[in-house]
Amino acid sequence: MTGASPHTSYAVAIGSNRRHHRHGLPAGVVRAAAQALAALGTIRAVAPVRATPALGPAGRGFANGAVLIDSPLAPPALLAALKRIERGFGRRGGRRWGPRVLDLDIILWSGGGWAEPGLVIPHPDYRIRDFVLGPLAAIAPGWRDPLSGLTVRQLRHRQRRPQPCPAVPPVDRGRSSF
Ligand SMILES: Nc1ncnc2c1ncn2[C@@H]1O[C@H](COP(=O)(O)OP(=O)(O)OP(=O)(O)O)[C@@H](O)[C@H]1O
Numbered sequence: 001m002t003g004a005s006p007h008t009s010y011a012v013a014i015g016s017n018r019r020h021h022r023h024g025l026p027a028g029v030v031r032a033a034a035q036a037l038a039a040l041g042t043i044r045a046v047a048p049v050r051a052t053p054a055l056g057p058a059g060r061g062f063a064n065g066a067v068l069i070d071s072p073l074a075p076p077a078l079l080a081a082l083k084r085i086e087r088g089f090g091r092r093g094g095r096r097w098g099p100r101v102l103d104l105d106i107i108l109w110s111g112g113g114w115a116e117p118g119l120v121i122p123h124p125d126y127r128i129r130d131f132v133l134g135p136l137a138a139i140a141p142g143w144r145d146p147l148s149g150l151t152v153r154q155l156r157h158r159q160r161r162p163q164p165c166p167a168v169p170p171v172d173r174g175r176s177s178f
């Protein structure tokens, strides 16, 4: 044992819905953030940036992306580093779900789950967010969610499927009288 930290893999989601004085439009912010993440480890894959309609009260539409990164940082250290990068892009507090120049979330970790105040992995809401699942499906379709056992691809298909109307009971074909 050399004492070096083992490298682990993370999926990190990137979002922006404000311009940046240097990086320009939100899509430019997302690309620049993906490059900034290289300071934290080895980038294995970068998803194409997508324009997505804002979910919630954030107003303007977003640019969203995602990267896979191998990093020696443990989850709390990675989160602290992501917050430093957000601040470096000019993010200052702001209300939850408000407009932001940069949002970096840890979505998945090769170590499985992590839960403490202020850090939950997998990210609690990613399974129902197409703006996360879309970019993630482009770079890690086979990554299995440790809670549900479903792959990212399966979660995305499930999330995009029209939901059955709960008021209409399913037809029981076996008992049909005609
Ligand atoms: N997996 C995670 N990745 C990033 N932040 C997390 C995670 N789990 C918990 N948090 C915490 O969530 C806090 C709020 O994050 P943030 O301000 O980015 O929320 P938000 O983007 O408005 O909403 P959401 O997290 O639902 O996308 C962060 O300060 C962080 O401590």
Ligand SMILES: Nc1nc2c(c(=O)[nH]1)N=C(CO)CN2
Residues within 6 Å of the ligand: 014, 015, 016, 052, 053, 054, 055, 056, 058, 061, 062, 064, 097, 098, 103, 131
């Ligand atoms: N399309 C989209 N909508 C959002 C996003 C985001 O990244 N993309 N982030 C939010 C707060 O984290 C709230 N709403």
